[in-house]
Amino acid sequence: MFDLTDRVAIVTGGAQGVGGGISRMLARAGAKVLIADLDLETAEDTANQISKDSGIVECVETDVTSYEDLKKMIGKARDYWGKLDILVNNAYAAADGQQGGALEVTEERWEEDIRALVTSVYAGSKYAIPLMLETGSGSIVNISSVHGFLVARKALTYETGKAAVIAMTKQMAVDYGRQGIRVNAICPGHIVTERIKESVWKDNPSGLKFFEDQYPVGRTGVPEDIGNAATFLCSDEASFITGHALPVDGGLTIQLQENFGVQQVHYYMDNLDTQMPYKR
Ligand SMILES: NC(=O)c1ccc[n+]([C@@H]2O[C@H](COP(=O)([O-])OP(=O)(O)OC[C@H]3O[C@@H](n4cnc5c(N)ncnc54)[C@H](O)[C@@H]3O)[C@@H](O)[C@H]2O)c1
Secondary structure (H helix, E strand, O other), rough: OOOOOOOOOEEEOOOOOHHHHHHHHHOOOOOOEEEEEEEHHHHHHHHHHHHHOOOOOEEEEHHHHHHHHHHHHHHHHHHOOOOOOOOOOOOOOOOOOEOOOOOOOHHHHHHHHHHHHHHHHHHHHHHHHHHHHOOOOOOEEEEEOHHOOOOOEEEEHHHHHHHHHHHHHHHHHHHHHHHHHHEEEEEEEEEEOHHHHHHOOOOHHHHHHHHHHOOOOOOOOOOOHHHHHHHHHOOOHHOOOOEEEEOOOOOOOOOOOOOOOHHHHHHHHHHOOOOEOOOO
16 A cells, blocks of 8 residues: 555545545545545545544635635645645536537636636645645645546536646646656546435436446446545655646546447447437
């Protein structure tokens, strides 16, 4: 197991979902974890679980779309433990309603989404780096997505934002590598979080099965899959890895769309009624 004993880590959006998995896995590897989340109650529940598992953890209410909150978050890590070794920029919540393409996305929605997806990563890192420079080392992990490489229809702001996170990862890796700071991105495939389980798949198990079948490993992900990848990237064993965007996606992005191969198209056309598992 990778050893992060005595490392100080911040996980934004670390209360639940992907961030919850990252908080748990970093703490299990020995890191002191500050969960920075909008939802303080859920953050405290997760912190209690981590403490029961002998982890060292604190929480701070943070909105990553606020520069002031992000500065406060970094200050809290210093107050609690005197330094900062790891920052995981993970938090994001989609605004209500459909996104759309350039014609549908309003100017307000564009500003709001880019602030949540991109500006939060820039600002969190900007305030974290000075603290990392004090010790001459640090690791930043940005949570992008397979959508940072591949695009879905009418999802302009998410796809643009996640691709920008990959570009920013490379830029910061080049800018601060000589000062001991590594910056990497993780690009998760579909991760079945508490929220997604409840809101998307609970009443649609055949839809989830259809989704799982798209993955070469035959399953979708769980938050701990991303937590394990983050733990590795923050460990000394990854000291020669920087500026990388690591797909953690069960092989999703290396595969041709096999369901659209000629044979499969004929099969689907012949069996259309039984091959449409999504609810309509
Ligand atoms: N779940 C997936 O399938 C998946 C796939 C690829 C990438 N991702 C990325 O993983 C990250 C987490 O997504 P998730 O699915 O775990 O979401 P989630 O909704 O399950 O959890 C998000 C957490 O972030 C917190 N949060 C939301 N907005 C915040 C803000 N402005 N400031 C601080 N905290 C905030 C929430 O309170 C919650 O605890 C996102 O960057 C998302 O794009 C998720």
